[in-house]
Amino acid sequence: MRFIRPVVYSVMAVAIGTGGFLLSSKQVAGSAQTGLSSHPTAYIETNEVGASFKIGGRITEVLVKEGDMVKKGQPLARLQSAELEAKVAQAKAAVSLAQGKIAEAKGATATAEAKKQQASAGVSATAEASEQQVAQAEAAVKAAQAKVDALHTGARPEEKQQAEIQYQAAKQVFDIADQNLKRMQTLLEQGLVAQADVDKVKVSHQEAKAKLELAEQQRALVNQGPREEEVRGAEALLEQAKAALGLAQAGRAQVLVRQGDVTAAEAAIQQAQGAIQSASSGEQQAKAAQQEAEAYQSYAELIAPADGIVLAQTAQAGELVGSGFPVFSIQATDSQWAKFFMTEKSLAGLKVNDKIRLKLLATGQEVTGTVTSIAAAPDFAIKKATQTLGETDVRSFGVKVELPGLPDGAVVGMTLQWIGTTEG
Known part of the structure; x- marks a missing residue:
């Protein structure tokens, strides 16, 4: 009995010591864990x-490895593009054709406007000439009537005066005609009237x-008195x-004809302007088709989406690839x-x-970074506690x-260690 008590006390002492050592070790481990988490x-x-x-298409060139x-933006590879080039050439030809139609329509507009100006000038010239012809014919009728009246009344002193008046009237008519x-x-030299109009005036x-x-002659013969043939001639x-006079009055209708030419020229102008609008629409459509064809042609060249290193190549020259097939994998x-x-x-x-201040462990250099996002990690990154001694998840x-x-x-792949935020 005396022997058992010292043994029990020894076991209890060892147990207490071991428990204290374990508790101390856990606290040290916890402290180390806390230090590492910071x-x-x-x-x-x-x-x-x-x-x-x-x-999609057949690869003809591979420019990197x-x-x-x-x-x-650097070219990486190219596809066969003969068909696309033909479509671009066809679209350019359509643009050139539309531009030619625009030029043609503009030329037709200029021609119609010139015809309108010419017809407008012709209207003015014809109207003026027609009125002058009517005035001339009216003066001639008056002179002829005066001559007939004078012959019928006989040769009297007044007739001499009348003969003189007739002469002056005839001279006035001649001056107007001249x-x-x-x-x-x-006007004929300027191209504003026709030769037929000039012939009438002649x-x-x-x-x-x-x-x-x-x-x-009548003025010279007035004293001799009228003869029968003279009377008939005067009449x-x-x-x-x-x-x-009737012919001159009928010539006024030529003004309406000239006005019709003006109307026709105005209609031609409107038609030419419509052709310009139609050709312009065709040009815009052709240019849009050209831009589309050139865009598709540009798709035949594979461009690097970012700066980086080519990690892998999954297709070779001569292979057919589809749209969206990853030909290269690039580490940006x-x-x-x-x-x-x-x-x-x-x-x-x-x-x-x-x-944030960070340390590059491989070299010991300190670098600076910027926090761009903070988010809770997925559930698999959560450490579940034992819920003993008051611990939480x-x-x-x-x-x-x-x-x-x-x-x-x-x-890429080197280790960085968190130091802390910068003072600024």
Whole structure:
């Protein structure tokens, strides 16, 4: 009994010591765990993008290989594009044809406008000439009537005076006819009247000249008295003058004909302008088709979507590929980042756009990043506690940090350690 008590006490002492050691070890381990959670690590990562054609076809050229550095917009490969080139050429020909139709329609418009101006000038000239012819014919009728009246009344002193008046009237008619003939010849040289109109005026001029000569003779013979043949001749001249007056009055209808030419020219102008609008619409449609064909032609060239390194090539020259098939896989280098998983206590006070100090473990260099997002991690990243000693569940949060200024020696996959936010 005396022997058992010391043994029990010894066992109890060992148990108490072991328990204290285990508790101390757990506290130390907990402290170490807390220290590690305040300085988590993550890897340098980047996006991996695929490069694929927008259209399907046979690859004719491959311009890069795996491991090559490429720049955004750099050609990577090309498809067979003979058919697309033919469509572009066809679209360009359609544009040229439409532009030719526009030029043709504009030429027709200019011609119609010139005809309208010419017809308008002809209307004015014809109206003026017609009125002058009517005035001339009316004066001739008056002169012929006066001559007939004088012959019927006999040769008296008044008749001498009348003969003189007739002579002066005939001379006035001749002067008007002479002026009219000169004016019409000038208009003919300018192309504003027809030769037929000038010929009519010439006839009137010759008639006026003959009448003037006759009036002069009548003035000389007035003292001898009229003879029968003279009376008949004067009456014939009167009828001739009346006929000339009727012809001059009928010539006024030529003005309406000229006005019809103006109307026709205006209709031609409207038609030509409509042709211009139609051709312009055709040109726009042809240009749109050309742009579409050129866009499809550009799709025959595969362009790098981002700066980076060619990781893999899945098609070779001569192979047929479909639209959207990833010909190359590119590791982008224009945007690098790291994602840290932290407990909610570690990220207390952290917010988006904060500047973070990080250490590149491979070289010991310090770099700076920017927090771009903070989000709760998925359920598989949650550590379930045992609920003993008052512990609670530990939830992880993903903190994404953009790395715009990594040193030259840093490559994708290297480890970064979280130091803390910058003072600024």
